[in-house]
Amino acid sequence: MAGVLAMASLIDDAGVRMIPMNDLSRGISRDRLLLEESIRDVLDSGYVVMGPRHKAFEGALAEYLGVEHALGVASGTDALELAIKTVMPAGKSVVLTAANAGGYTSVAARRAGFDVRYADVDAETLCISLDTLEAALDSEVGVVVITHLYGRLTDIRGLVEHCHARGVRVVEDCAQAIGARLDGRSAGSFGDVAAISFYPTKNLGAIGDGGAVVTSDEQIAREVAQLRQYGWSSKYSIAIPGGVNSRLDEIQAAILLARLPLLDGFNQRRREIVERYRVAASDGPLRVLAADGEHHVAHLAVALASDRDDVRARLEAGGVHTDVHFPVPDYAQPGLGSAQARLPTTHAVAGQIFSLPCFPELRDDEIQQVCDAIKALR
Ligand SMILES: Cc1ncc(COP(=O)(O)O)c(C=O)c1O
Known part of the structure; x- marks a missing residue:
């Protein structure tokens, strides 16, 4: 997931606290x-x-x-x-x-x-x-x-x-x-x-x-x-x-x-974050992919929504930054120059997925803000 390296928690123009996708400075201060x-x-x-x-x-x-x-x-x-x-x-x-x-x-x-x-x-x-x-x-x-x-x-x-x-x-x-x-x-x-x-x-x-x-x-x-x-x-x-x-x-x-000795604890915290989002999303327009067990280390909190752009805009208004991992399948990347494109699930999912903030240093009140923004989508 190359890209955002550090993004501090910010207040937007309307006074809403923005929850970042990641904030490396927190892990650096902790360690x-x-x-x-x-x-x-x-x-x-x-x-x-x-x-x-x-x-x-x-x-x-x-x-x-x-x-x-x-x-x-x-x-x-x-x-x-x-x-x-x-x-x-x-x-x-x-x-x-x-x-x-x-x-x-x-x-x-x-x-x-x-x-x-x-x-x-x-x-x-x-x-x-x-x-x-x-x-x-x-x-x-x-x-x-x-x-x-x-x-x-x-x-x-x-x-x-x-x-x-x-x-x-x-x-x-x-x-x-x-x-x-x-x-x-x-x-x-x-x-x-x-x-x-x-x-x-x-x-x-x-x-x-x-x-x-x-x-x-x-x-x-x-x-x-x-x-x-x-x-x-x-x-x-x-x-x-x-x-x-x-x-x-x-x-x-x-x-x-x-x-390395801290890794299992970080992974457990990531799973907890995804589970809270998943529960908050039930009965709403989002499907948050579960990360419920040792086989999953919740690197990303990924959700699917058929009206993704609208959902992302509403979350952003609620103070939640989101991102897409990954927006363009490899076969459609100009720099990879592949002609093959008959992958229906890959194609369909690329238009629906997006990621919610998920990193071990996310605070409980911030997770709650994301959950509230998810619930407000219903
Ligand atoms: C699934 C996957 N494979 C490979 C890589 C490449 O790792 P790196 O950025 O260290 O080259 C990444 C991340 O960037 C990734 O998410």
Whole structure:
């Protein structure tokens, strides 16, 4: 969700307090001492790239997710690119994914040198389902990227099984879903490999860009470790093609290491916010997607309304900022230049979805103001 980095709570011209979509300054103030200590430690150590905190964070992240390997990279998009490059089977060159997830996978797949095709999404979950996957999967597809959109861990086991039975590899896009669990297993531990983003508004956010590739496959981990540094097998020896410079810097790693223990609490708070909105919306013109369980980490509070523009205008008048994630499906993005467009659910939903304020530092009185504005729509 690149875009709004910080937006203070404001009063509009009519004297209505505006509830922001996000306000990073609150998390920064809350964690100030922790952040300063982390940054000071890095400065004191003199290791600014791939140092001890980077290593410690990779270890802590792998343990948290229950995977063997975590590799820090510079962004979630880089993580997707390297993951896709690493698992694309020889002789294949097509990546299949959803078209409603902001274009990040499309950009990453193109950068990796592959073509992208799209599967439709399920009308309830807004993620790829077994049915929509089956309808789109053909023998040219080598990699499927499953995005756990809005923080919802999809029914990933069936999808992975279906793909593996056809020799297709699976990348999980966990940019929005870090910490989501299904029967005790974490998002990112089901596919061949997974990509994570630490963009500041993410559930585990850095103070800048960052990302990680996670996997339990030794070979994939080794290859990603080489690709993120020029394709090096050791310093100055370029052993494999396709290498880039994509490192998670030491300061961001130290910050993420300090914040990781707070993540489950942040996720719980996000779920509570979405549940309050969902209850407030009952019997009204909005359908707020539920985020009611460990499988959902409520990265975004997403609602659907058939008269979206009108609903958003009324919420804005009630002091509630909203946004749309994401307004234009990938196949309709001029910069992605794809001709494919026959995805009825993706198309229909793009005209109805919008997001309500949802971040862990939102105060109870602000949540109540959003709920009141939602109720006033009835
Ligand atoms: C679903 C999804 N995938 C990938 C990304 C890319 O992450 P980054 O911004 O760190 O490149 C994002 C967020 O920006 C995202 O929301």
